[in-house]
Amino acid sequence: ILNVEQSPQSLHVQEGDSTNFTCSFPSSNFYALHWYRWETAKSPEALFVMTLNGDEKKKGRISATLNTKEGYSYLYIKGSQPEDSATYLCAFELGPGGYNKLIFGAGTRLAVHP
Amino acid sequence: SQTIHQWPATLVQPVGSPLSLECTVEGTSNPNLYWYRQAAGRGLQLLFYSVGIGQISSEVPQNLSASRPQDRQFILSSKKLLLSDSGFYLCAWSVHKRDEAFFGQGTRLTVV
Numbered sequence: 657i658l659n660v661e662q663s664p665q666s667l668h669v670q671e672g673d674s675t676n677f678t679c680s681f682p683s684s685n686f687y688a689l690h691w692y693r694w695e696t697a698k699s700p701e702a703l704f705v706m707t708l709n710g711d712e713k714k715k716g717r718i719s720a721t722l723n724t725k726e727g728y729s730y731l732y733i734k735g736s737q738p739e740d741s742a743t744y745l746c747a748f749e750l751g752p753g754g755y756n757k758l759i760f761g762a763g764t765r766l767a768v769h770p
Numbered sequence: 771s772q773t774i775h776q777w778p779a780t781l782v783q784p785v786g787s788p789l790s791l792e793c794t795v796e797g798t799s800n801p802n803l804y805w806y807r808q809a810a811g812r813g814l815q816l817l818f819y820s821v822g823i824g825q826i827s828s829e830v831p832q833n834l835s836a837s838r839p840q841d842r843q844f845i846l847s848s849k850k851l852l853l854s855d856s857g858f859y860l861c862a863w864s865v866h867k868r869d870e871a872f873f874g875q876g877t878r879l880t881v882v
């Protein structure tokens with residue numbers, strides 16, 4: 657059974673704080689690692705798809721790193737804002753196959769307080 | 771631009787009743803289509819995927835079935851719902867491996 661673990665389960669921070677979450681995944685059969693943001697009453701939205709060991713991606717105040725050899729990825733949010741409040745999901749993509757076989761973690765729920 | 775429509779948004783159904791959830795995609799051709807379920811406190815679990823019309827693969831044994839009658843239409847069905855079918859169902863699409871997946875807004879199903 658393939659497990660994707662995310663920690664912490666939930667996080668409360670003050671506006672302006674920087675924060676980070678962890679996604680742990682199997683180090684074998686790796687194809688890609690996805691991060692999604694899921695705001696309440698909206699659809700999950702992709703943040704990053706990372707494929708290479710050592711990858712670092714950035715979108716505004718959010719960045720992510722990838723270590724495929726040890727099986728973890730970190731998501732960082734710099735200077736959290738209330739609009740960052742959401743559940744952050746990571747998903748491990750298995751290869752090979754002609755479709756995205758994604759194994760999702762349970763998510764980290766972030767609440768940013770003004 | 772591509773969009774994905776999923777309906778209904780919420781559904782309350784009695785045990786033993788049938789189910790039909792529909793998902794349609796616009797603005798892309800021959801997408802891979804997916805049905806996910808999120809049970810309480812759990813991650814998204816892939817239920818079905820389809821790489822083409824009439825081609826359905828199931829990831830987990832269950833009381834549900836899926837069909838793809840048209841290129842951009844994906845339907846999740848059950849003949850008789852169980853209490854354990856309650857959950858949040860999401861439809862999604864993608865084109866290539868390592869592409870991001872695009873999700874619908876989901877259906878919250880409560881079986882009573």
